[in-house]
Amino acid sequence: MNPPPRRLPTPDDHRSAFAAALAVLTAEFSAYLDRDSADPVADLVGYRQHAVRLNPGELHGMIDGMREAIAPPPGQRTITRPHAVPDQPDPLSRRSAADRDLHRSHHQ
Numbered sequence: 001m002n003p004p005p006r007r008l009p010t011p012d013d014h015r016s017a018f019a020a021a022l023a024v025l026t027a028e029f030s031a032y033l034d035r036d037s038a039d040p041v042a043d044l045v046g047y048r049q050h051a052v053r054l055n056p057g058e059l060h061g062m063i064d065g066m067r068e069a070i071a072p073p074p075g076q077r078t079i080t081r082p083h084a085v086p087d088q089p090d091p092l093s094r095r096s097a098a099d100r101d102l103h104r105s106h107h108q
Contacts, residue, residue, distance in 0.1 A: 025081055028079060032045075066080075066082060
């Protein structure tokens with residue numbers, strides 16, 4: 001017997017998941033700042049946003065590189081939460097159905 005097909009998340013599902021991630025991020029950052037030993041400059045705390053121009057293959061490469069960096073090696077544990085969100089449509093090309101399929105298969 002085959003399992004039922006998985007339902008893709010709706011835009012509202014994504015909004016809810018993103019809001020939950022932001023709530024956790026805010027709570028963890030507040031807990032860090034509440035510690036007597038908190039020193040954001042010395043601890044290299046960052047909350048920057050960067051706009052990058054990448055094709056789908058480069059984006060996957062960046063994400064894969066971050067996953068390798070996040071793998072649990074020995075040393076100080078540091079929490080990171082990169083959120084990759086295009087801030088505007090690409091005026092030079094539209095992602096093809098093949099690009100979307102590649103992205104979906106890469107993250108299943």
